[in-house]
Amino acid sequence: MSQLLVFLIFVVRFVGVQEMVALHLGQFRFDKVISKRIFSLGIPVASESALFAFFAMIIARMVAEYGAIAIAVQSIGGQIEAISWMTSTGFATALGSFTGQNYGAGNWERIRKGYQYTLLIGTVLGLAVTAVFLLFGKSIFSVFLSDPDSQHLGAVYLYILAISQVFMIYEITTRGAFNGIGQTIPPSLTGIVFTGLRIPLAWLLMAFSAYGLFGIWGAISLTSVFKGTLLPLWFWLVLKQGGWSRHPSKKSRWIVLLPSRLRQNTVISKE
Template sequence: MRQHVDLLKGNITTALGKLSIPIMATSFIQMAYNMIDMIWLGKVGSGAVAAVGAAGMYMWLSNGLATLAKMGGQVKVGQSLGAQNYDDARMYSKGALQLGIVFALACGVLTLFAADQMIGFFRLNQASVIQDAIIYLQITCGLVVFNFMNQILTGILTAMGNSRSSFVATSIGLLINLVLDPLFIFGFGMIPAMGVAGAAIATVLAQFVVFVIFLAVIRKETAMFHDLRLWKAASKKHVLTMVSIGLPSALQSMLFSGISMIIARMIAVWGDGAVAVQKVGSQIESISWMAAEGFAAAVNSFVAQNYGAKQYERVRKGYRTSMLIVSLWGLFCSVVLIVFPEWIFRIFLSETEVMQMGIDYLRILGVSELFMCIEITTAGAFSGMGKTIPPSIVSIVLTAARIPTAYLLAETALGLNGVWWSISLSSVLKGIVLVGWFMWFIHRHLPLQKKAGEAVALPEEQV
């Protein structure tokens, strides 16, 4: 099919480009969902932004469960296709979707009954902000099943070399969200103004439409999705294999978001405006890391298929190429955030009392963009070989270090900026350590071939 990119032969840069550009564009579009919410809610006030920021932390936390199913499914589908084992590829696809449904239902039920306690964790100051956060959380997490399914289907299609369909589906969802957001937030005609609740409803409706489009796409992928019978349990062996691969990444994602929640609670001491700055600042910064994650997804599929096909030298060359590309992107993002912070932040919030905090946030985090991008891309390469433990260890240990570092630096003259520096410095260290680990790994386990076309056996030991 023309939508599929052949990752096993041909020019590596071309293959990565054809696969990664739609994925990165899809990542930008997914980022734009939240950015559009922030822009419109910023016109309501920093309180509305703080409410969505607090509730959004739990959406981020729940995405760890989607990551388990997506990562396990994407890696094993890619490896199975590379080894031309199509029955296994279909079983892994089925198992990933079933895991996603179970996780989404569990998250939805928990959110509906415990939203008050979950938002109470952040110790927000204003009653109206707290109530808005509860409503946003119940709507978005209560109906998170569409979000989960979209992520998992994106991963499976990417493993197949088809990133264009995800781009088209997500683009349509963005357009719908773009139209519905102002209508539901501010009201129009017979549509009442719903504020934060309107933003949540617009987002969920857009995700539902994207899911429907995905259903239409996979109906045409008969080789992979024909007769999946989701009501029949997938093979226990296949599910456990996916869990073993996806669990480290899921724990990494959930601990990362959990640590961010603790930091959000910490900065609430500086007022709800500081919480709003963290939310807006992270959305702006996501321009960098969402693009890197999109590129890492392409690297993941490229490595998975070539690893499954035992083309180990191609894995090495693909990593080198990807690191060059993503390093240029990271440097560009650093320059933009450091040089133009006020101009960028003013798009979202213009209140005088939060402006300087926002400028400081962007400049401090701008220092670490290059290192964050190479860390994310290297994690994608590790995961493509089924080695999800190294990036998880690095991320968990150094991200956890943000908490004591933030407490220490916040007690100095830096104040709130000390918290931002704890985040930036940990990203720098994660990039350096993980790249060093990967270089050691490929030097030891993927030696250079002596002759062109000579296969190199890879030992089976785990890292």
């Protein structure tokens, strides 16, 4: 319903009122070059979204072996964890727009500063969430579950995931920065590789250690640390080199809406 509302607002403001950009339905024609660019940007993200859902189903099947309580704890824990990743997604969207504007102007110094400040905000947010998870994990779960054993298991879940909160925010924030320069392959590739790595890693921790269920959650947290370390390093390398395009083309610009596993992110792209 919310997406329908946003679409209707878009139609009214852009097509009807023509508040920002003059659009006419008669101008909507197939363009081979633009369509090719859209697919080149969208396919990596779409592939990651599909594979993420597939990997999540396998992880859920592994958790199900430990009973209904384990399933409930992971489901509720995921919703609690949304406090950090949904908030960081908002900052990533803002950073994507900011980065895209300055990428179009060829101002890499502002891109660097914007990325640094956003990471700083993300660090503060991540540390705050980590502290809450570590200190009040059991109290948080007591709101949703009345059984003491379930509350204890939920607290352990939050303890394990608390380790990766800052890194998860780094990953999501850096996705916004990459989207701003029209590069969707690095975050998608990183996401596919390390999210897929959760399955064999979780299986190893389950089968050859005493961690059991905690090994599955540990694999999720550990791979988030990997993603939140590698992707920012990748983007810093891009910044150090002055970007993959020091002098962006001055040709027409257009906005592409690409779906991600969290929400639609605005990506500013150019030909």
